Amino acid sequence: MAEGLFTESAERPQLIGSACGACGLVDFPAATHCLRCGPPTNRPSNSATAGRS
Numbered sequence: 001m002a003e004g005l006f007t008e009s010a011e012r013p014q015l016i017g018s019a020c021g022a023c024g025l026v027d028f029p030a031a032t033h034c035l036r037c038g039p040p041t042n043r044p045s046n047s048a049t050a051g052r053s
């Protein structure tokens with residue numbers, strides 16, 4: 001398979017949301033801050049396996 005067809009630098013091919021570490025609210029699309037309680041959100045980091053073969 002040809003590599004380089006998908007860019008993973010700026011935007012990943014997968015949909016990524018953000019999860020608040022304080023209240024657990026998942027914002028989609030990813031937000032920099034929790035829409036509920038305010039603090040910066042954490043991004044799930046277990047979605048880097050897509051496209052691997």
Ligand SMILES: [Zn+2]
Pocket residue numbers: 020021022023024025034035036037038039
């Ligand atoms: Zn929150």
